[in-house]
Every structure is written in structure tokens, then in C-alpha cells.
Amino acid sequence: MSGPRTTPKLSRPSSAPANWSRAGSGPDKAGAGTILPILADSWTILNSRAFRAADYAWLHLSSRYLAPLALFHYLLAGEKRGYRPTPFFDPDFFRARKPQAPGASAFATFLRAPHGAPACAEFDEDWFVARHPEAKAAASPWAYMTEQGIAKRLDPSPEVSLAFVAGAYRTRNKRLARSLMKIFHRRRGDGKKSCVLNRQDLEANQAAFRAAIKLRALHEGAARRPWLVFVQTNGGHPAALHAPERRYDLMLNYYHEPKEPPREAEYVFVQNGTKTTAIAELIEARPQLFDPYDYVLFLDDDIDLSAAQLADFFETMRNNSLDLAQPALAEGSYGSFLALFQKAGSPGFRRVNYVEIMMPALSRRALAASADCFRSGISGFGVDALIGATVRRLFGATVAVVDRVAARHQRAIDLEGGALYLYLSANGIDPGVEMWTILADHELEQDLRETGASGL
Structure with a gap:
């Protein structure tokens, strides 16, 4: 998103100023015709104090x-590329709706007569004035929105909620204008659908995502053991999970149609969504599948654990009456929270406020109590914090990370170019927006931390 850092070089004869002709007979009319409008436009823009130079440089000059x-x-x-000089002016939008002199700056032209001019798709002057009549006393309603409205979080149109944007994109007031410029820039390209500007659009994208999900059973067996391990997979999960000596039943959910018959498991499904939507869909469509199990562990397919480790983990949960837990992360794993990495000297487990969505295990009662939590998001971001808060509210300090069992998380978390996140973005889902919205709605803390004494 950064523009070029070079400044244009003016070629000139060695013996004459740049705005004079080679013959030395007077001003070069073409040169003056190019430079003078730029100087006039520069003065108009500077005098308006509307150009956000620091934010523009941060976004486009790095x-x-x-x-x-x-x-x-x-x-x-920048203007030719459609870059915005301030949040609520879009040069492409303006040029398409109001003719201007050749070579003139669209922004400068707008600033000379902003009242009623088409500034951008996100600012509706009539709608804004109807709700904020005090804007009539300003130089223009647009100027009032630019100078005061952003800081006051006044909505510029029915399609934009600044309160939602500030919360969903985790933006403080003094950085809200910068955040808006970044969001609007992303919306010019492939990110438009996922860069939502209000709750209604977020919920519409989530509903459309869920409506496109198709759940199909390839194999449905019966419960044989007291514990269940669910794996969200494309077939590349560790073969050790299928060990003959395993003491848990295995449920595989393929997010792509398997190319080969799946390896032996009690349950095999195909669902073209995410891990979170798969869990929510299965709990709603097949609740009887989970009822027989004392504990259910929901694994990502890049978590390396052996059957023996899993038995040790489930026994630790049972022996210590834990309702929500996960194995610790082994050294060298990819992870987001230090509290989840294996801690030397821990006697067995540490109590925490929640565990991460990559491998949460829930007791029968915790799963029943948390069923609706899985429907609160698509990506899973923020869902884990909500589950943790729900379990702690209902059952007390029964949430822990189990240090005696260390799992290796093998793939890096790529929020920009990872296949999952590109898939989510293409379907209008921004994991960060989902997370901050859930945290704000339920007044949850973001930090995953220890909350009490260790135990064995």
C-alpha cells in the first residue's frame, strides 16, 4: 500500500531557469501552465487545513x-491513483460526478466549493445535516464532519457507523481518521466486502457465509470410548491420531472433499466452512453425537499430539474436574499467547481465563453451556474468549492450560496471505473485526492470562 518515495526531477537547460524557453525569449507557457495550477492547488489545500499529511504519509509513503x-x-x-487526502474525500468519486478543468486537482476544486459537492460515497450531506443541524453554521457540512464529526463519532451516512468502526477496528479517537483512510483504501480493491462499516453488513456477511455451508456425512458410527477428538482437516493431520491403542473416538471434518477415502475414524464429515462453523453446525444438526462423551477436544490439523499424550491430557481434565482446557504449546511452536506455552516447573496445569480456539477441550456440561458461543463468529477469533467467560461464569475457575502435555503447533499464523484468511476475506469476514466486536459486545478482556494457582 505504499507509493513511490522518489520525487520527480525537472529537466532544465544548464543556462536558463526551468520556466524559461531555450531561446531565452520569455516564459515557457507550457511550464507555467503546469506549475502555476499546482501552486494554486497547493495553496488551496494547505489553507483549508483538511489534508492529513501525516496519515497520508503513513499510509502511502510508509x-x-x-x-x-x-x-x-x-x-x-496520489490523486491520479485514487488515494484519499482525508477520510471523506474520494477523488475518483468526485471526478466521476463533477467536471473540472484539465490538470486541476480534484481535491482543490472541491475545497473551493464544498457545499453540496459529491465528496465520497460515505458522506451523505442531506442525511448528515438532517441529523446534525448545527453543521449548517459551519463553512460547509463536509467541513464540520471533517473538523469535528470524526472526533465526535458522528455518522456521515446511514451506511457508516463510526462507533462500530472504532470498536471493530480497535481504534482510539485520535487515530480514527487514519484508520478510516486505511479502511477506505482497502475497500477500493478486493477488501471491500470484508472491510465492513456497520454491524448490519457484518451480520449479513456472516449469515451469507453460514447459508453457503453444506454439511455431509461420509461415515457415522457410534460412541465406543468416553472421550472424543474432533479434527478440522484437509487430510494432512498427524497419522498418530489414528493409533490403534487410542482411548478416544475420532471425528474428522474435512473442509475440502477428500481425494482419498479417509482413514479409519468413528465419524467423518465434509463441511465447506471453518472449524467454528463446523462445530456449530454439528452441535445443532447432530447434538446426539456429542452427548455420550465426557470430554470433547477440538483440534486444528497442524497440532502434533500422540495418542498417549491425549490420554494423559483427558485424564488430567477428569482428575482435576476441569471444564475447559488445552495442552500447553511446546517450545518452538507458533502461538499468540505466552501463557499457553509450556511452563517449566509447573506441577501439571495452570488456571487461565480462557484457552485458544486451536485446541479447546470441553466437558459435557461446558459444551452444552457454550453451544451458542460457537455461532457468535465465523473465524473463531473472539469465540474462544467468549467460551472461557461463559465457563468461568457458570462453573468457576475450571479453565486451565495443561503443562504436563505439550503439543507442537506446526504452521505459522498468517493473517495476510494464509489460505484460511484469504478465504475468509473473499467471503466478507475479517477475523479482527469479529474478535473486537465479540469482545466489545460481551465486555471481555483480550489478554489470555493466568488467573490462579497451579495444580496437579
């Missing part, structure tokens, strides 16, 4: 310290 160059970059290159 550093806010290049703010002194931002206006020149905008006038010479």
Missing part, C-alpha cells in the same frame, strides 16, 4: 516522518 512530502506526492501521483 512513514509519517515523510509528511512534508505528502502533499507533493498527492498532487503529482
Whole structure:
């Protein structure tokens, strides 16, 4: 998203100023015709104080310290590329709706007569004035929105909720304008669908995602053991999970149609969604499958655990009456929270406020109590914190990370280019937006931390 850092070079004869002809007979009309409008536009923009130089430089020049160059970059290159000089002005939108002189800056043209002008798709002047009549006393309603409305979180149109944007994108007031510029820039490309601007659009994207899910059973057996391990997989999960000596039943959910017959498991499903939607769908469509089990562990397919480790883990949960737990992460694993990595000297487990969605295990009663939590999001981000809060509220401090069993998380978490996250983005789901919305809705803490004494 960064623009070029080079500044244009003006070629000139060695013996004459740049705005004079080679013959030395007077001003070069073409040169003056190019430079003078830029100078006039620069003055208009600077005098308005509407151009957000530091935010523009941060977004398009990779550093806010290049703010002194931002206006020149905008006038010479950025405006042609559709970059915004401030959140609620879109040069492409303006040019398409209002003719202007050739070579003139769209932003400068707008600033000379902003009242009623088409600033951007996200600012509806009539709607805004009807709800904020005090804006009539300003130089223009747009100026009032730009100078005061963003800080006050006044909605610029029915399609944009600044309160939602501030919460969903975790933005403080003093950074809200910058965040809006980044969001609007992302919405110009493939990110438009996932960069939602209000709760209704988020919920519509989630509903559409769920509506497209198709759950199909390839094999449904019967419960044979007291514990169940669910694996969200494309077939690449560790073969050790299928060990003949395992003391748990195995449920595989393929998110792509398997190319080969799945390895032996008590249950095999195909569901073209996410791990969270698969769990929610199975709990709703096949609740009887989970009823016989004392504990259910929901694994990602890049978690390396042996059958013996899993038996030790389930026994630790049973012997210590834990309702929600996960194995600790082994050294060298990929993870987001330090509290989940194996801790030297721990006698067996440590109590925490919640565990991560990559491998939560729930008791029968905790799973029943948390069933609705799995329907609160698509990506799983924030769902784990909600499950933890629900279990602690109902059953007390029965949430833990089990240090005596260490699992290796083998794949890096790639929030930009990972296959899962590209898939989510294409379907209008931003994991960060889901997480912050869930945390805000339920007044939950983001940090995963220890909450009490260790135990064995």
C-alpha cells in the first residue's frame, strides 16, 4: 500500500531557469501552465487545513516522518491513483460526478466549493445535516464532519457507523481518521466486502457465509470410548491420531472433499466452512453425537499430539474436574499467547481465563453451556474468549492450560496471505473485526492470562 518515495526531477537547460524557453525569449507557457495550477492547488489545500499529511504519509509513503512530502506526492501521483487526502474525500468519486478543468486537482476544486459537492460515497450531506443541524453554521457540512464529526463519532451516512468502526477496528479517537483512510483504501480493491462499516453488513456477511455451508456425512458410527477428538482437516493431520491403542473416538471434518477415502475414524464429515462453523453446525444438526462423551477436544490439523499424550491430557481434565482446557504449546511452536506455552516447573496445569480456539477441550456440561458461543463468529477469533467467560461464569475457575502435555503447533499464523484468511476475506469476514466486536459486545478482556494457582 505504499507509493513511490522518489520525487520527480525537472529537466532544465544548464543556462536558463526551468520556466524559461531555450531561446531565452520569455516564459515557457507550457511550464507555467503546469506549475502555476499546482501552486494554486497547493495553496488551496494547505489553507483549508483538511489534508492529513501525516496519515497520508503513513499510509502511502510508509512513514509519517515523510509528511512534508505528502502533499507533493498527492498532487503529482496520489490523486491520479485514487488515494484519499482525508477520510471523506474520494477523488475518483468526485471526478466521476463533477467536471473540472484539465490538470486541476480534484481535491482543490472541491475545497473551493464544498457545499453540496459529491465528496465520497460515505458522506451523505442531506442525511448528515438532517441529523446534525448545527453543521449548517459551519463553512460547509463536509467541513464540520471533517473538523469535528470524526472526533465526535458522528455518522456521515446511514451506511457508516463510526462507533462500530472504532470498536471493530480497535481504534482510539485520535487515530480514527487514519484508520478510516486505511479502511477506505482497502475497500477500493478486493477488501471491500470484508472491510465492513456497520454491524448490519457484518451480520449479513456472516449469515451469507453460514447459508453457503453444506454439511455431509461420509461415515457415522457410534460412541465406543468416553472421550472424543474432533479434527478440522484437509487430510494432512498427524497419522498418530489414528493409533490403534487410542482411548478416544475420532471425528474428522474435512473442509475440502477428500481425494482419498479417509482413514479409519468413528465419524467423518465434509463441511465447506471453518472449524467454528463446523462445530456449530454439528452441535445443532447432530447434538446426539456429542452427548455420550465426557470430554470433547477440538483440534486444528497442524497440532502434533500422540495418542498417549491425549490420554494423559483427558485424564488430567477428569482428575482435576476441569471444564475447559488445552495442552500447553511446546517450545518452538507458533502461538499468540505466552501463557499457553509450556511452563517449566509447573506441577501439571495452570488456571487461565480462557484457552485458544486451536485446541479447546470441553466437558459435557461446558459444551452444552457454550453451544451458542460457537455461532457468535465465523473465524473463531473472539469465540474462544467468549467460551472461557461463559465457563468461568457458570462453573468457576475450571479453565486451565495443561503443562504436563505439550503439543507442537506446526504452521505459522498468517493473517495476510494464509489460505484460511484469504478465504475468509473473499467471503466478507475479517477475523479482527469479529474478535473486537465479540469482545466489545460481551465486555471481555483480550489478554489470555493466568488467573490462579497451579495444580496437579
